[in-house]
Amino acid sequence: VHPCDWKGCRMHIPVELKQVSKHLKQHHDINTSATSEDTEKITCLWSGCLDxxxxxxxxxxxxxxxxxxxxxxxxxxxxxxxxxxxFRRHSLERPNCQ
Known part of the structure:
Protein backbone atom coordinates (compact mmCIF):
# COMPACT_ATOMS: atom_id res chain seq x y z
CA VAL A 1 0.00 0.00 0.00
CA HIS A 2 1.03 3.57 -0.59
CA PRO A 3 -0.44 6.90 0.57
CA CYS A 4 -2.43 8.76 -2.05
CA ASP A 5 -1.21 12.31 -2.56
CA TRP A 6 -4.04 13.38 -4.88
CA LYS A 7 -4.92 16.83 -3.57
CA GLY A 8 -3.50 15.80 -0.19
CA CYS A 9 -5.78 12.76 0.17
CA ARG A 10 -3.31 10.58 2.20
CA MET A 11 -5.58 7.49 2.14
CA HIS A 12 -3.60 4.29 1.63
CA ILE A 13 -4.16 2.55 -1.71
CA PRO A 14 -2.94 -0.89 -2.82
CA VAL A 15 -0.28 -0.82 -5.52
CA GLU A 16 -2.43 -2.52 -8.18
CA LEU A 17 -3.95 -0.95 -11.29
CA LYS A 18 -7.54 -2.01 -10.49
CA GLN A 19 -7.24 -0.70 -6.94
CA VAL A 20 -5.82 2.64 -8.10
CA SER A 21 -8.75 2.98 -10.54
CA LYS A 22 -11.22 2.06 -7.80
CA HIS A 23 -9.72 4.61 -5.41
CA LEU A 24 -9.77 7.38 -8.03
CA LYS A 25 -13.44 6.64 -8.76
CA GLN A 26 -14.65 6.26 -5.17
CA HIS A 27 -12.71 9.05 -3.52
CA HIS A 28 -11.95 11.53 -6.30
CA ASP A 29 -14.95 11.02 -8.63
CA ILE A 30 -12.79 10.08 -11.63
CA ASN A 31 -14.19 7.41 -13.92
CA THR A 32 -11.04 5.81 -15.34
CA SER A 33 -13.10 3.40 -17.45
CA ALA A 34 -14.69 6.22 -19.48
CA THR A 35 -13.60 6.56 -23.08
CA SER A 36 -11.82 9.67 -24.30
CA GLU A 37 -14.97 10.60 -26.25
CA ASP A 38 -16.95 10.67 -22.99
CA THR A 39 -14.72 13.09 -21.09
CA GLU A 40 -12.41 16.05 -21.39
CA LYS A 41 -8.71 15.85 -20.62
CA ILE A 42 -7.92 14.92 -17.03
CA THR A 43 -5.15 16.68 -15.12
CA CYS A 44 -3.24 14.70 -12.53
CA LEU A 45 -3.62 16.45 -9.19
CA TRP A 46 -0.98 14.41 -7.36
CA SER A 47 1.22 16.74 -5.36
CA GLY A 48 3.76 18.36 -7.69
CA CYS A 49 2.32 16.88 -10.91
CA LEU A 50 0.15 18.52 -13.53
CA ASP A 51 0.35 15.96 -16.36
CA PHE A 87 7.18 -5.89 -19.87
CA ARG A 88 4.89 -8.36 -21.69
CA ARG A 89 6.23 -7.21 -25.06
CA HIS A 90 9.82 -7.53 -23.79
CA SER A 91 9.09 -11.05 -22.49
CA LEU A 92 7.53 -12.14 -25.80
CA GLU A 93 10.18 -10.63 -28.05
CA ARG A 94 13.15 -11.71 -25.91
CA PRO A 95 12.09 -14.84 -23.99
CA ASN A 96 15.65 -15.83 -22.97
CA CYS A 97 17.41 -12.48 -22.93
CA GLN A 98 20.59 -12.05 -20.93
Whole structure:
Protein backbone atom coordinates (compact mmCIF):
# COMPACT_ATOMS: atom_id res chain seq x y z
CA VAL A 1 0.00 0.00 0.00
CA HIS A 2 1.03 3.57 -0.59
CA PRO A 3 -0.44 6.90 0.57
CA CYS A 4 -2.43 8.76 -2.05
CA ASP A 5 -1.21 12.31 -2.56
CA TRP A 6 -4.04 13.38 -4.88
CA LYS A 7 -4.92 16.83 -3.57
CA GLY A 8 -3.50 15.80 -0.19
CA CYS A 9 -5.78 12.76 0.17
CA ARG A 10 -3.31 10.58 2.20
CA MET A 11 -5.58 7.49 2.14
CA HIS A 12 -3.60 4.29 1.63
CA ILE A 13 -4.16 2.55 -1.71
CA PRO A 14 -2.94 -0.89 -2.82
CA VAL A 15 -0.28 -0.82 -5.52
CA GLU A 16 -2.43 -2.52 -8.18
CA LEU A 17 -3.95 -0.95 -11.29
CA LYS A 18 -7.54 -2.01 -10.49
CA GLN A 19 -7.24 -0.70 -6.94
CA VAL A 20 -5.82 2.64 -8.10
CA SER A 21 -8.75 2.98 -10.54
CA LYS A 22 -11.22 2.06 -7.80
CA HIS A 23 -9.72 4.61 -5.41
CA LEU A 24 -9.77 7.38 -8.03
CA LYS A 25 -13.44 6.64 -8.76
CA GLN A 26 -14.65 6.26 -5.17
CA HIS A 27 -12.71 9.05 -3.52
CA HIS A 28 -11.95 11.53 -6.30
CA ASP A 29 -14.95 11.02 -8.63
CA ILE A 30 -12.79 10.08 -11.63
CA ASN A 31 -14.19 7.41 -13.92
CA THR A 32 -11.04 5.81 -15.34
CA SER A 33 -13.10 3.40 -17.45
CA ALA A 34 -14.69 6.22 -19.48
CA THR A 35 -13.60 6.56 -23.08
CA SER A 36 -11.82 9.67 -24.30
CA GLU A 37 -14.97 10.60 -26.25
CA ASP A 38 -16.95 10.67 -22.99
CA THR A 39 -14.72 13.09 -21.09
CA GLU A 40 -12.41 16.05 -21.39
CA LYS A 41 -8.71 15.85 -20.62
CA ILE A 42 -7.92 14.92 -17.03
CA THR A 43 -5.15 16.68 -15.12
CA CYS A 44 -3.24 14.70 -12.53
CA LEU A 45 -3.62 16.45 -9.19
CA TRP A 46 -0.98 14.41 -7.36
CA SER A 47 1.22 16.74 -5.36
CA GLY A 48 3.76 18.36 -7.69
CA CYS A 49 2.32 16.88 -10.91
CA LEU A 50 0.15 18.52 -13.53
CA ASP A 51 0.35 15.96 -16.36
CA UNK A 52 -2.78 15.83 -18.50
CA UNK A 53 -4.27 12.69 -19.98
CA UNK A 54 -6.70 12.41 -22.86
CA UNK A 55 -7.73 8.87 -21.92
CA UNK A 56 -9.05 8.45 -18.38
CA UNK A 57 -7.66 4.89 -18.21
CA UNK A 58 -4.15 6.23 -18.70
CA UNK A 59 -4.46 8.22 -15.49
CA UNK A 60 -4.52 5.09 -13.30
CA UNK A 61 -1.48 3.71 -15.08
CA UNK A 62 0.26 7.09 -14.69
CA UNK A 63 -0.40 7.14 -10.93
CA UNK A 64 0.74 3.53 -10.55
CA UNK A 65 4.02 3.93 -12.41
CA UNK A 66 4.94 7.59 -11.86
CA UNK A 67 3.75 8.20 -8.33
CA UNK A 68 3.62 4.76 -6.72
CA UNK A 69 6.88 3.64 -8.35
CA UNK A 70 5.69 0.30 -9.73
CA UNK A 71 8.24 -1.37 -12.03
CA UNK A 72 8.32 -4.73 -13.81
CA UNK A 73 11.71 -6.46 -13.69
CA UNK A 74 12.83 -9.06 -16.24
CA UNK A 75 14.11 -12.13 -14.39
CA UNK A 76 16.61 -12.87 -17.18
CA UNK A 77 18.32 -9.54 -17.90
CA UNK A 78 17.10 -7.45 -14.94
CA UNK A 79 15.68 -4.76 -17.25
CA UNK A 80 13.35 -2.46 -15.34
CA UNK A 81 10.22 -1.48 -17.25
CA UNK A 82 7.68 1.08 -16.08
CA UNK A 83 4.67 -0.38 -17.89
CA UNK A 84 3.19 -3.85 -17.76
CA UNK A 85 2.46 -3.87 -21.50
CA UNK A 86 6.13 -3.05 -22.21
CA PHE A 87 7.18 -5.89 -19.87
CA ARG A 88 4.89 -8.36 -21.69
CA ARG A 89 6.23 -7.21 -25.06
CA HIS A 90 9.82 -7.53 -23.79
CA SER A 91 9.09 -11.05 -22.49
CA LEU A 92 7.53 -12.14 -25.80
CA GLU A 93 10.18 -10.63 -28.05
CA ARG A 94 13.15 -11.71 -25.91
CA PRO A 95 12.09 -14.84 -23.99
CA ASN A 96 15.65 -15.83 -22.97
CA CYS A 97 17.41 -12.48 -22.93
CA GLN A 98 20.59 -12.05 -20.93
Missing amino acids: THTKPGNLSRHVLTRHLGVRWICSHCQSSLSREDA
